[in-house]
Amino acid sequence: MLKVGITGQSGFIGYHLTQYLRLHMDEVEIVPFDPSYFQDQDNLMRFVQQCDAVVHLAAMNRGSEDEVYATNIRLVEQLIRALEDAGHAPHVIFSSSTQEERDNAYGRSKREGARLLAAWAERNNARYTSLVIPNVFGPFGRPFYNSVVATFCHQLTHHQEPEIKVDASLPLIYVQDLAREIFEVIRGAYDLPAVCLDATAERKVSDILARLQEFKGRYLDQHIIPDLNGPFDTALFNTFRSFIESDHFPVYPEVHTDDRGYLTEVLKERSGGQVFFSVTKPGITRGNHFHMRKIERFCVIQGEALIRLRRIGADQTIEYHVHGSKPSFVDIPIYYTHNITNIGTTDVLTLFWTNELFDPADPDTFYEGV
Template sequence: MKRVLITGANGFIGKNLYWRLNQFGRPKKILVEKGCSNQKWNNREKNNLKWNNQDETLEILSYDIDNAWEELCDFINRADFIFHLAGINRSKRNEDFETGNKCFTEKLVNILENTGKNTPLLISSSIQAVQDNPYGVSKKGAEEAVFEYGRRTGARVCVYRLPNVFGKWSRPHYNSVVATWCYNISRNLPIQINNPDTEIELVYIDHVIDEFINALNGYENRGEDGFCHIFQTFKTSLNELADILYSFKQSRATLVVPNLQGDFQRFLYAQYLSYLPENDFGYNLQMRHDNRGWLAEFIKSKQFGQ
């Protein structure tokens, strides 16, 4: 049996990783352990997964902010691979970044090193780790703790400096500008663009999870700089991003199918639809009558007509 620990399992990336590990490939039994300070530690449920080794069972240990510290210690001791996704993205207090990112990672690494197992460790960092602000400094400190753990023990470590991640289960006003704008535009709320020409780099959540699973199987994309990379990203400007999202909203009124020719547009559209209020999935049709009968347009395309 191979045990995998996910810290931050209830967060944006953690949820997607957890879900994928349970839905991945053809059916195979695994065990999923959800730690909870108010429940017994051995609360388990059976799910399905295709694992790299068809004869090996995978057990997922899930840790998040509601768990007891003793559970984390127990999970670290039992884990054969750790996805360290927990951290603080936004806070009104600067000290929260150091506590939730740098210090928490240092504590995790210390516990891990004391096990003597040299357990492989993957951490999700941020491209902002190069910036001189409280968040960037805290992420840089977390990276250094992980790299140092690898140097001291010889354990395999994977450090990913992720750009802006978008996709399903992303929290508006917390995880990304895409989530915030999808939420606001779908609800007729204003969005704020300080510099329309600012270029941003985005990565789709499914591509992140694909790479993380590759790393779990020992096939991470490691660069000469020691960092691991996700190569399939998208670059756009804030103005272009806003235009695309507003075109999705306008398509509900014009009945014209938005441009979905590229992967980026399709991924954005899927996320935009996920934020639509339930009562907005339906829309009124204009019916035209004459002596031949009646006609109503359901949908139109600039490429293919009605």
């Protein structure tokens, strides 16, 4: 059992890495980290003493040139001092960047940080890996800070107009792919001092924006699941969905009524998948699990139910009270554990759609109570 500590555990990459490692608790134990440790050298020393591996993610991405450089170097130097004071030499994994070749404060700080940690490793005969990482995108990124993808997603879902400042071609890595690569480094897959990670895809900024605008037009405005052409499209769509405010749901589609009864369109989609239904007895709860990639839609067409969601790692619960007499649908974001409870006196009939066929060997279903 490897004890793994993550500096910057509460940040964008740190959150995703933590959730990924939680799925592999038979191999790793996560040593809790708090940002205040960098304000108390003794606490930082006690933290590293517990670790077999330290993933150093803590860094400043945006700010004045002097502040970015000074902050990132200070964090590396504090980590080294804690390691030396502890007399302990865990495997240190440093998150560097493809920007380390550029002459900007962030790039220089990553280049110098890698040099300082490599020198520490050589002095202490320790294992050290520098990961050269492309531009990272994924759910819950911080707009105007983590990536242009996060900024565009936030703007498009909050009635703002995105602007392209430089239409560069960006090598992009999906944060789940990055978390998986870091886990492989922790497990010893790479015996190299520096590893350049491959991008998930490369796209021009204008192409990214155009695709996200299509998601907005199809999904937010017309309630159509767009055509998703492969894993990158699905990752980008799930990233986009993570920026939609919870009060967007439930959505009440138009009901067409005549003397025969009524009809309503529950799902319009362009990406395949499967449809299924369940019957739930009064007082019964189904679910209590989350998905890492699946897109899923719930529609109660009979009975009264409560759909509850909670983002993994958070305490706040979202609730949707739905009834078959007023058809509506709720889409389930990734990383949100969810369940549905029959709160009425008759059976609840729920229609489900997911964008991929169920695979018992890879169900993408992880159990955790809401």
